[in-house]
Amino acid sequence: MSRDNGGRWRLIRRVIAAVATLFAGALLAIACGKKGDKVGASAEPEQAGSVRPIHDATFVGSASCASCHAEEAAEWHGSDHDLAMQPADAETVLGDFDDVTFTHFGIESKFWKKGDAFFVTTPNGDGVPTDYKIDYTFGHYPLQQYLNFPRGVTRL
Ligand code: HEC
Numbered sequence: 444m445s446r447d448n449g450g451r452w453r454l455i456r457r458v459i460a461a462v463a464t465l466f467a468g469a470l471l472a473i474a475c476g477k478k479g480d481k482v483g484a485s486a487e488p489e490q491a492g493s494v495r496p497i498h499d500a501t502f503v504g505s506a507s508c509a510s511c512h513a514e515e516a517a518e519w520h521g522s523d524h525d526l527a528m529q530p531a532d533a534e535t536v537l538g539d540f541d542d543v544t545f546t547h548f549g550i551e552s553k554f555w556k557k558g559d560a561f562f563v564t565t566p567n568g569d570g571v572p573t574d575y576k577i578d579y580t581f582g583h584y585p586l587q588q589y590l591n592f593p594r595g596v597t598r599l
Pocket residue numbers: 503504505507508509510511512
């Protein structure tokens with residue numbers, strides 16, 4: 444009889460242990476599930492909140508960077524990147540615009556000056572020789588190209 448009782452208690456203890464394990468597992472699963480839901484639920488609004496329009500961004504110019512990045516500004520000044528795009532004037536234009544004419548692939552172009560301004564006369568889209576004022580230099584050395592911005596259209 445006592446042997447039977449002992450066996451029964453062992454069985455009951457095992458059942459209690461198993462139920463406890465299951466219960467703990469279930470609690471853990473619920474806790475993790477809740478935690479997961481929380482992360483999922485809070486992640487979305489945060490993400491949406493971090494996307495802000497940059498409509499108020501404006502061009503501030505290189506001088507505004509130099510106050511904090513003095514060393515970088517000094518290295519940049521006069522470098523190829525500094526000289527990459529400049530307003531065309533007597534200092535920045537390196538090409539020969541002294542009434543120089545040359546023919547390339549059968550197209551004749553003339554480089555000339557008028558006062559402080561630089562011009563290229565070359566055929567337009569219809570083949571008619573046209574005067575284009577140089578607005579910006581593009582590049583420095585060994586190759587410099589010239590930009591012209593007539594009515595918002597860019598020509599290189
Ligand atoms: C008010 C001071 C301040 C101004 C003005 C400023 N910066 Fe910075 N910038 C910093 C600081 C501080 C860092 C971080 C430096 C670090 O982490 O070592 C930084 C980092 C940078 C970096 C990253 C450098 C790297 O190694 O990852 C770049 C690029 C940069 N700035 C560009 C600019 C430009 C371009 C401007 C001007 C439009 C500018 N900064 C204006 C203070 C400034």
